Amino acid sequence: MCGIIGYVGPQQALPLVMDGLRRMEYRGYDSAGVAVQDDLGAVGVARKAGVLANLEKLILDDDLKLPGSTGIGHTRWATHGGPTDRNAHPHRDVTGRVAVIHNGIIENFAPLRAELESAGVELTSDTDTEVVAHLLAAQYDARPGDLAAAMGAVCRRLHGAFTLVAVHADAPGQLVAARRNSPLVVGVGDGEMFVASDVAAFIAHTREAVELGQDQLVSITAQGYDVSSFSGGSADFRTFHVDWDTDAAEKGGFEFFMDKEIAEQPQAVADTLLGHFDGSRIVLDEQRLGDEELRTVDKVVVVGCGTAYNSGMLAKYAIEHWTRLPVEVELASEFRYRDPVLTRDTLVVAVSQSGETADTLEAVRHAREQKARVLAVCNTNGSQIPRESDAVVYMHAGPEIGVASTKAFLGMVVANYLVGLALAQARGLMYADEIGREFAALEKMPAAISETLTRMDRVRALGKEISDSRAVLFLGRHVGYPVALEGALKLKELAYMHAEGFAAGELKHGPIALIEEGLPVVVVTPSPKLRPLLHSKLLSNIREIQARGARTIVICEDGDDIVAPFADTLIELPPVPVLLQPLVATVPLQVLAAEIARTRGYDIDKPRNLAKSVTVE
Numbered sequence: 001m002c003g004i005i006g007y008v009g010p011q012q013a014l015p016l017v018m019d020g021l022r023r024m025e026y027r028g029y030d031s032a033g034v035a036v037q038d039d040l041g042a043v044g045v046a047r048k049a050g051v052l053a054n055l056e057k058l059i060l061d062d063d064l065k066l067p068g069s070t071g072i073g074h075t076r077w078a079t080h081g082g083p084t085d086r087n088a089h090p091h092r093d094v095t096g097r098v099a100v101i102h103n104g105i106i107e108n109f110a111p112l113r114a115e116l117e118s119a120g121v122e123l124t125s126d127t128d129t130e131v132v133a134h135l136l137a138a139q140y141d142a143r144p145g146d147l148a149a150a151m152g153a154v155c156r157r158l159h160g161a162f163t164l165v166a167v168h169a170d171a172p173g174q175l176v177a178a179r180r181n182s183p184l185v186v187g188v189g190d191g192e193m194f195v196a197s198d199v200a201a202f203i204a205h206t207r208e209a210v211e212l213g214q215d216q217l218v219s220i221t222a223q224g225y226d227v228s229s230f231s232g233g234s235a236d237f238r239t240f241h242v243d244w245d246t247d248a249a250e251k252g253g254f255e256f257f258m259d260k261e262i263a264e265q266p267q268a269v270a271d272t273l274l275g276h277f278d279g280s281r282i283v284l285d286e287q288r289l290g291d292e293e294l295r296t297v298d299k300v301v302v303v304g305c306g307t308a309y310n311s312g313m314l315a316k317y318a319i320e321h322w323t324r325l326p327v328e329v330e331l332a333s334e335f336r337y338r339d340p341v342l343t344r345d346t347l348v349v350a351v352s353q354s355g356e357t358a359d360t361l362e363a364v365r366h367a368r369e370q371k372a373r374v375l376a377v378c379n380t381n382g383s384q385i386p387r388e389s390d391a392v393v394y395m396h397a398g399p400e401i402g403v404a405s406t407k408a409f410l411g412m413v414v415a416n417y418l419v420g421l422a423l424a425q426a427r428g429l430m431y432a433d434e435i436g437r438e439f440a441a442l443e444k445m446p447a448a449i450s451e452t453l454t455r456m457d458r459v460r461a462l463g464k465e466i467s468d469s470r471a472v473l474f475l476g477r478h479v480g481y482p483v484a485l486e487g488a489l490k491l492k493e494l495a496y497m498h499a500e501g502f503a504a505g506e507l508k509h510g511p512i513a514l515i516e517e518g519l520p521v522v523v524v525t526p527s528p529k530l531r532p533l534l535h536s537k538l539l540s541n542i543r544e545i546q547a548r549g550a551r552t553i554v555i556c557e558d559g560d561d562i563v564a565p566f567a568d569t570l571i572e573l574p575p576v577p578v579l580l581q582p583l584v585a586t587v588p589l590q591v592l593a594a595e596i597a598r599t600r601g602y603d604i605d606k607p608r609n610l611a612k613s614v615t616v617e
């Protein structure tokens with residue numbers, strides 16, 4: 001949510017900052033803006049409502065040069081104040097010496113704003129951010145020459161979540177950045193330095209990075225960086241090497257990032273598995289929880305939002321099956337508000353692609369306050385949720401830039417399953433050879449997903465055919481039910497179409513009333529060989545909806561002759577074990593949603609109103 005970049009070095013800042021913003025536009029596209037400091041210190045600003053292309057056009061049309069080698073840039077996902085030019089970042093103080101960009105929400109901005117107004121300051125935007133520019137200018141005047149101390153003093157007055165980056169005309173060649181509850185990484189180049197919300201912004205220039213801790217600030221110049229606490233004391237931070245390469249953050253010939261990310265799913269699953277089995281044991285990434293602690297777990301609670309939540313629903317089936325432990329799945333946004341029953345023996349699995357989602361982060365904190373142990377399943381090294389957890393499984397799916405989650409969903413499912421196997425192993429419930437067999441089955445999935453991807457022409461044609469529908473329903477049973485939920489979520493967010501996922505057995509308890517002539521209903525069908533009873537129940541459901549005029553779109557295993565006669569459209573998938581079916585069955589639903597959205601003329605990488613990392617509650 002909001003993308004931030006800053007650069008200091010020998011090169012012209014503007015092209016580097018704009019390039020960084022392009023790589024982070026998925027974080028917000030309500031407006032974009034840059035500030036560049038010239039060699040004498042003066043700060044020039046350009047900002048524009050709407051997508052980054054609008055800012056590019058402004059710079060071109062107005063022939064804005066913005067020379068200088070110190071710069072900051074911002075893509076906005078609006079929280080306070082509409083997506084207008086005047087609310088676009090950077091924001092400046094009254095003298096124009098300070099320019100500041102912000103990601104997050106400053107919860108006490110109203111009293112700060114009132115304080116400034118009563119001191120005669122005229123604010124020019126509706127944002128919470130602008131107060132920082134004015135406060136920082138005043139703090140710097142009180143301690144000239146020490147921009148970091150001035151920023152620290154401002155941060156100590158702020159409540160809420162923020163990443164801030166500021167430049168000051170009187171401190172040429174320096175940027176200060178600070179963070180609380182929002183992401184900030186430093187990129188350490190050769191004679192040049194970056195700060196950004198996400199490593200994607202600078203991996204074209206350096207892959208050496210610094211992860212800042214909570215309530216820390218960093219001052220950067222071309223020569224290096226200096227990290228401290230808000231009060232100027234020493235601070236613990238972590239350096240790391242980014243193993244994603246630049247290509248991973250490029251479209252690589254695809255029309256959209258989402259198309260590329262769907263195509264990358266076999267690799268994402270293979271990479272998620274990589275290094276997580278040593279021939280006899282499942283290995284977690286940052287195992288700060290010993291086997292002894294995993295043995296005493298008496299309940300698992302999986303928390304996440306959106307797609308991550310759907311992956312948690314699948315985790316329930318697998319973890320209960322392998323460990324016989326009760327597994328609850330909870331929307332992270334609800335979790336801490338309902339006083340959940342947590343003890344030292346509860347394992348909370350926090351699933352998040354970004355590792356930044358505020359709802360999930362707060363759920364993690366709540367769980368830890370209650371002394372539960374927390375294991376993070378995450379895709380983003382250096383993010384907050386893993387940092388605050390007791391153990392981590394990284395999904396290594398590579399950067400996901402399309403706002404709708406695709407390859408990360410498959411990565412999450414696999415990583416969640418690894419958590420289940422790790423628990424079963426620690427508790428002595430599965431022998432090494434059994435774990436090895438499950439792992440080997442997972443290792444066959446990249447090939448099955450690749451095979452599935454070769455069969456998508458039929459799905460794309462279907463997407464075009466049903467793109468005018470008013471709604472689409474998705475049905476499934478057992479692991480097919482979370483797949484149905486995920487299919488519906490993809491369609492809602494990408495095609496802005498009404499879509500619902502139901503447990504097929506629930507149909508007769510209400511949703512069947514929605515069925516009308518021609519309504520497309522996608523049914524995820526289990527294997528007739530592996531789950532004959534479930535299959536026959538689902539067949540009845542298909543017949544019920546067909547009898548009421550629905551257009552049946554049936555996703556089934558290759559050669560399922562029983563269900564085929566009842567399918568208006570049949571989508572066959574390679575046979576795989578029951579628990580692994582979601583890894584192939586989700587793929588056509590992603591492609592379907594993308595194709596419907598494309599046919600309706602929408603940008604599938606940037607669905608309206610959404611942002612990739614939701615860092616506000």
Ligand code: F6R
Nearest residue numbers: 306307308352353354357404405
């Ligand atoms: C859906 C989607 C969102 C995210 C959710 C959680 O396609 O992308 O529902 O899954 O915002 O995000 P993370 O996984 O980053 O915590």
